[in-house]
Amino acid sequence: MKHIKISDIEDMSKIYRLNLINSVTGYKSAHLIGSQTSKGNTNLAIFSSVVHLGSNPALIGFIIRPTTVPRHTYSNIKATGTFTLNAISKKQIADAHHTSAKYPENISEFDKTNLEIEKKNDWNAPYVKKAPIQMGCRYQNEYHINENDTIMIVASIEHLYISESLLLEDGWVQLDKGDIITINGLDGYAAPQLLERFPYARPKA
Ligand SMILES: Cc1cc2nc3c(=O)[nH]c(=O)nc-3n(C[C@H](O)[C@H](O)[C@H](O)COP(=O)(O)O)c2cc1C
Numbered sequence: 001m002k003h004i005k006i007s008d009i010e011d012m013s014k015i016y017r018l019n020l021i022n023s024v025t026g027y028k029s030a031h032l033i034g035s036q037t038s039k040g041n042t043n044l045a046i047f048s049s050v051v052h053l054g055s056n057p058a059l060i061g062f063i064i065r066p067t068t069v070p071r072h073t074y075s076n077i078k079a080t081g082t083f084t085l086n087a088i089s090k091k092q093i094a095d096a097h098h099t100s101a102k103y104p105e106n107i108s109e110f111d112k113t114n115l116e117i118e119k120k121n122d123w124n125a126p127y128v129k130k131a132p133i134q135m136g137c138r139y140q141n142e143y144h145i146n147e148n149d150t151i152m153i154v155a156s157i158e159h160l161y162i163s164e165s166l167l168l169e170d171g172w173v174q175l176d177k178g179d180i181i182t183i184n185g186l187d188g189y190a191a192p193q194l195l196e197r198f199p200y201a202r203p204k205a
Pocket of ligand 1: 043044045046047048049050062063064065070071072073074097099100101102103183185186187
């Protein structure tokens with residue numbers, strides 16, 4: 001096996017290191033975060049850092065890169081307190097990836113892709129039409145990560161919409177039934193397939 005040491009990582013070119021370190025920790029969740037300015041200009045951006053924080057209360061977290069350049073998702077969430085999380089399905093990957101392009105604040109990624117706005121529940125942020133899972137989230141807190149100047153946002157899930165065919169009787173959501181994709185690194189998109197579901201594990205006698 002190839003052995004890479006911390007000194008090798010430090011000496012790598014920026015792109016090689018970025019690809020390597022973004023891939024090695026495994027497949028990541030894929031979401032489009034919808035938000036809007038206080039004036040109502042919509043914004044959409046892809047994020048691979050959304051994680052489950054807890055189910056009671058229902059909380060999620062995600063990481064915002066250093067705010068040394070404009071981060072519209074962050075400033076919109078600070079302005080409105082709300083955003084949406086939208087799962088990405090196979091057919092949407094090219095457009096979803098394109099939302100990472102740096103457009104000025106007055107240009108909406110919804111106008112530059114085939115992704116469409118869906119407004120519901122008077123939520124102060126746009127959902128992505130046809131996303132198999134949509135969540136209306138409310139900002140709760142943020143934590144500055146000193147080591148790399150990133151910010152972890154903590155938010156509650158206040159509205160949850162799930163395509164009926166994915167939602168099983170016990171509340172479990174079968175993601176592959178919605179062709180929901182996952183992210184490999186920073187620019188690779190993969191489609192996982194469920195292998196098996198196990199009962200709650202108990203110690204062996
Ligand atoms: C696959 C992928 C995953 C990304 N994940 C994140 C992330 O977790 N956090 C982040 O701050 N930016 C992430 N980005 C970058 C944002 O999508 C990009 O900076 C985007 O322009 C942000 O838009 P905004 O300024 O409208 O918020 C990711 C980009 C790609 C292609």
